[in-house]
Amino acid sequence: MQRRNGGKRPKFIKQTPGLKIQSLIDELGISQPKIVDITRSQQTAQNLTECRLICAIDQKDYYLYYFLERHPGRTIVFCNSIDCVKRLATLFGLLECAPLPLHANMVQKQRLKNLERFRDNPNGLLIATDVAARGLDIPNVEHVIHYQVPRTSENYVHRSDVLHVRIKMV
Numbered sequence: 001m002q003r004r005n006g007g008k009r010p011k012f013i014k015q016t017p018g019l020k021i022q023s024l025i026d027e028l029g030i031s032q033p034k035i036v037d038i039t040r041s042q043q044t045a046q047n048l049t050e051c052r053l054i055c056a057i058d059q060k061d062y063y064l065y066y067f068l069e070r071h072p073g074r075t076i077v078f079c080n081s082i083d084c085v086k087r088l089a090t091l092f093g094l095l096e097c098a099p100l101p102l103h104a105n106m107v108q109k110q111r112l113k114n115l116e117r118f119r120d121n122p123n124g125l126l127i128a129t130d131v132a133a134r135g136l137d138i139p140n141v142e143h144v145i146h147y148q149v150p151r152t153s154e155n156y157v158h159r160s161d162v163l164h165v166r167i168k169m170v
Helices: 017-028 057-070 082-094 108-120 153-159
Strands: 049-053 075-078 099-102 125-128 143-146 165-169
Touching: 057 082, 057 143, 082 099, 082 125, 099 108, 108 125
Parallel strands: 049 165, 075 125, 075 143, 099 125, 143 165
Antiparallel strands: none
């Protein structure tokens, strides 16, 4: 089998982002293009460390407990459903981790009380739905764990907007 180019390897040209955009414009034949950058200047926290743990679904609880025991500090665990929050809050209550649930079916007074307790405890554990992902100002949160991957990329960013560590369990 003979190569079309006489046996030579194909040449790859490394392009800058500007050259890539220009070649795309040329290929599409667009005249007078207008480029609008819709990316946000700050998508996630600058000092963020991410990690991903791959584990079987039936082992997620073990990994989560291990992480919480090995890495103390103010931690938020995000779930996609109220049922998951309730189940984890019950489980980690039995394991004496003092979890504080937060979800939309709670009365506002209880939500605020749990947030206050979480803020006051340097090793607090908040187990929440995405109701806690937006508009909350919780200082010194050290860990955010995506127990369930969020349904949208926006929620992924909001969950970890100002945090140092984010863990995704898949």
